[in-house]
Amino acid sequence: MDIQLSILQFFQGVRSPILDAIFLIFTISTELPVIVLITTLMYWCLNKEYGQKILFSLIGNITVNTGIKEFFKATRPIGTKGIKSMRVSTATGYSFPSGHTQSATSFWVSLISIFKTSWxxxxxxxxILGVGISRLYLAVHWPIDVFCGWIFGIIVAILFGKIFDYVHKNKKYWILFLIVGLFALGLFLVNSETYIKVLGLLSGFVLGYIVEDNFIQFETNDNNKGKINFSSKKNNIIKINIYRFLIGIITLGAMYLGLKYIMPEDDIFNYIRYTILVFYGVAGVPALFKLFKLDKKY
Incomplete structure (x- = not known):
C-alpha cells in the first residue's frame, strides 16, 4: 500500500492546469454517455456486426468488472490522508478493478481486433494507457485497480470477441443463454443491486441480438463489405444515418426515463428495466428503422 500511495502522490505532485484538462478528457472519454453515443452510432449507422461485437464485449466487461468489485468491496483512495482526489462525482462504487480502465481497454481492444490497422x-x-493513468492522476483508483483493469479488459474483450464471432457465424444462440446463466450464478456470490442491473444489460443484449438476427435483420451501409466507408459520395447515406441516430438516441432516452418513472427501485424491477432498455436499443430501434423506411438498400 505504501508503494501505491507513493505512486498517487507522485501524480499529485505533477498536476497542472494543462495536465488536469488532458487527463479529464481521457477519463470522460469512457464514461457512460460517451460510450453509449459511440457504440450506438457504430451499431445503428456504420456497421451492424462491428457494433454488436463491441456491445457484447463492453457489456461482458461491465458485468465481470461489477461482479469482481462487489465481491472484493475494495475501498478507493478517496479521503486517504495526503491524497486529494478529483472528479469524485463519477467515482462511484468500489475500487477494484477500475471500471473506466476496463471499459476503455475492452472498447479499444475490440476496435484494434476489428480493423487491424496501425493507426x-x-x-x-x-x-488505453491514457485512461488508466488518468484514474491515477485523478487519485480515484489505486495502481493495482488500473493494472488489473487493463488485464481483465484485454482478456474479456478477446474472449467475448471470439465467442461472438463463433455464435454469429454458426447461430449457436444457446451459448449466449449459457453465458447469461453462468453470470446469474454470480448472484450467489454477490448480493448486489448493481450486479443485478448489469445482468439485465447482458440479458437484454442477448435477447435483442437473437430477435434482430432472426426477425428484423436491418442493414448498415457496409455490412457486406467488411469495412466502414467514410468517403461515400451518396448524400442519402448521410441523411439516413442522421435520421437513424436521432430517432434511436431520442427514443432510447425516452424509454429510459419512462421505465425509470413507472418501475420502482427494486431488484427484480431493476433487472427487468435494464433488460427492456438494452433489448429496445438492440432490436426495437432497428425495428423503427424498418417502420420508417430507413432501411432501404443504399
Missing part, C-alpha cells in the same frame, strides 16, 4: 492500434494503445 487504430496506435490510437487504441494511447487511449
Amino acid at each position: 487504430v492500434t496506435l490510437i487504441g494503445i494511447t487511449m
